[in-house]
Amino acid sequence: MAVRKITEYPEKVLAEICKPVEVFDEALENLCAEMFETMYDAEGVGLAAQQIGLSRRLFVMDCEGIKLVAANPEIIEQSGEQSSAEGCLSLGKVPAVVVRAAKATLRAQNEKGEWFEREADGYAARCFQHETDHCNGKLFIDHLPKMRREMIVKRFKKEKNWK
Numbered sequence: 001m002a003v004r005k006i007t008e009y010p011e012k013v014l015a016e017i018c019k020p021v022e023v024f025d026e027a028l029e030n031l032c033a034e035m036f037e038t039m040y041d042a043e044g045v046g047l048a049a050q051q052i053g054l055s056r057r058l059f060v061m062d063c064e065g066i067k068l069v070a071a072n073p074e075i076i077e078q079s080g081e082q083s084s085a086e087g088c089l090s091l092g093k094v095p096a097v098v099v100r101a102a103k104a105t106l107r108a109q110n111e112k113g114e115w116f117e118r119e120a121d122g123y124a125a126r127c128f129q130h131e132t133d134h135c136n137g138k139l140f141i142d143h144l145p146k147m148r149r150e151m152i153v154k155r156f157k158k159e160k161n162w163k
């Protein structure tokens, strides 16, 4: 097991529509374990495979008591609206307020390939949407108007140079 390097904006893989996960084997279980380790190390609540450079429809999360592996994720139902700050490990956690559905139902496969559905609201619902977006090559800043998006990117680059 190892902590992987996190892929950062603007690496191309982050904008790719990822390939489906088709093989559910030990290698996938090991990959998920490494993704959890990488996510905890970075103090995040969710991590998509792309964020360690792999173009696969897969994410892990541990947010508000919901800990899961989601392969081939889809948001099958959503309702309401919430508006609060979120960030992304690929953008140095620079926060921005993003409008999302208040409630969301995720449909995905676990690391054994079994399909499940999970409903959440609040921060966990936000996480479902943020991570599913990743699998479709979409970042949270893509939900923002151009000027705000540019501001976040600028701040991220600036903070990166300080490190």
Ligand code: NI
Binding pocket: 087, 088, 089, 090, 130, 134
């Ligand atoms: Ni993210």
